[in-house]
Amino acid sequence: MDNESTEPFEFSTHLLSSICEDASSVPTSILILSTLVAVSGSYVFGSAVGYSSPAQSGIMDDLNLGVAEYSVFGSVLTIGAMVGAIGSGSIADYAGRRLAMGLSQLFCILGWLAIAFSKVAWWLYIGRLLLGCGMGLLSYVVPVYIAEITPKDLRGGFTAIHQLMICFGVSLTYLIGAYLNWRVLALIGTIPCLAQLLSLYFISESPRWLAKVGLLERSESALQHLRGKNADVSEEAIEIIVYNKRFSISVDLKEFTEVFQEQTEASMIGLFQLQYLKSLTVGVGLIVLQQFGGVNGIAFYASSIFVSAGFSRSIGTIAMVIVQIPMTALGVILMDKTGRLPLLLISASGTCLGCFLVSLSFFLQELHKWKEFSPILALVGVLVYTGSFSLGMGGIPWVIMSEIFPINVKGSAGSFVTSVHWLCSWIISYAFNFLMSWSSTGTFFMFSSICGLTILFIAKLVPETKGRTLEEVQVSLNRYPTKR
Known part of the structure; x- marks a missing residue:
């Protein structure tokens, strides 16, 4: 290499x-x-x-x-x-x-x-x-x-x-x-x-x-x-198999094998059961809001956004690369120190602000006011959005998706969430140019509003998974039948 x-x-x-x-x-x-x-x-x-x-x-x-x-x-x-x-x-x-x-x-x-x-x-x-x-x-x-x-x-x-x-x-x-x-x-x-x-x-x-x-x-x-x-991996090994804390570390191999086998594999249809509702809502919700917040429209068509705003496409694109990598690295370092929720809330707030600034830039152009200032405002807005997205909304939804689903539905849930991600990605990528033709101001104001909705969704529904085993996270989110 x-x-x-x-x-x-x-x-x-x-x-x-x-x-x-x-x-x-x-x-x-x-x-x-x-x-x-x-x-x-x-x-x-x-x-x-x-x-x-x-x-x-x-x-x-x-x-x-x-x-x-x-x-x-x-x-x-x-x-x-x-x-x-x-x-x-x-x-x-x-x-x-x-x-x-x-x-x-x-x-x-x-x-x-x-x-x-x-x-x-x-x-x-x-x-x-x-x-x-x-x-x-x-x-x-x-x-x-x-x-x-x-x-x-x-x-x-x-x-x-x-x-x-x-x-x-x-x-x-x-x-x-x-x-x-x-x-x-x-x-x-x-x-x-x-x-x-x-x-x-x-x-x-x-x-x-x-x-x-x-x-x-x-x-x-x-x-x-x-x-x-x-x-000493004995406790972690047992917890991997038995999600319920009722079983002590002294439980024998035969007993927890039987408990494990009771958790049957769920099909894609079986995924839509009440016991998995919260996990599915969190996983799908984060992915949908991530995509409909405009990320692929901005990433795929950044050059045309800069040109439309009256700014240099080369300088704008280079600035995006310079911002993106260190902010992503910062998010990686902070993930297990601050937790998922604070980073997600800061990230979603930043994307909301970034889209609002770009929308304001196009609005000023339509009014023919502050013509020297509006291209810089568009650049600042895109960079705020890119940096904020890289900090949390880019990676954390995938981290949480990998944590919240039990092993017996992880395959079907992962397929469903990932398929939803790519479908939403295609919709935004395909529709972005049509939306911009309709109204540049309206497009970014809509993205800003969705990012604002993302803040509420995170605050109300997304669990903090820092410092918890996968099994602890899954037990807290999903309902399991009581063993009698």
């Missing part, structure tokens, strides 16, 4: 060390290695998202594509992601977390190769669709895997590395693509895919998944490996 490709992984190693400084749990080398291997998939996710911008002119010139044809190339990624998301939970449940990540990288490698060697538009579309399928699977399995292997006081920061590596993937692909041919850029995209694929053999499978499929001895062995050979 070249220098630019290894930089994010070296940075992540240093960041993981800083997260651990104030934590009571001491991470083992295998825990850090497993996390870094997992988030190399997140980098692939980001590089796929970031590819279409720097490659646009080269692909359109070399293959004689029109704007409409290239728009199909860009948008088919989201369609593929929806397809991948629908099967993500089932694949991760039946094949395991490691094999699911490996399968996703096979999709991504085939996708990158189809793009790199394409001679006609159809091969571009097929490659982009395959990339999307891999992304849809990765967007579910990476945060879930990290949440399941990490101690409770490190879980938030480690899981949030997923979002940071997506940012790195987008940013570095954009920067590298400014200097390289689009075919070479696609071939470079296969490098982190191969890195994860070849590294999966050396990391531990999720102890919670192993317990779910009845491999209890392997589950405890994997947990011991992740926590260190001298760590």
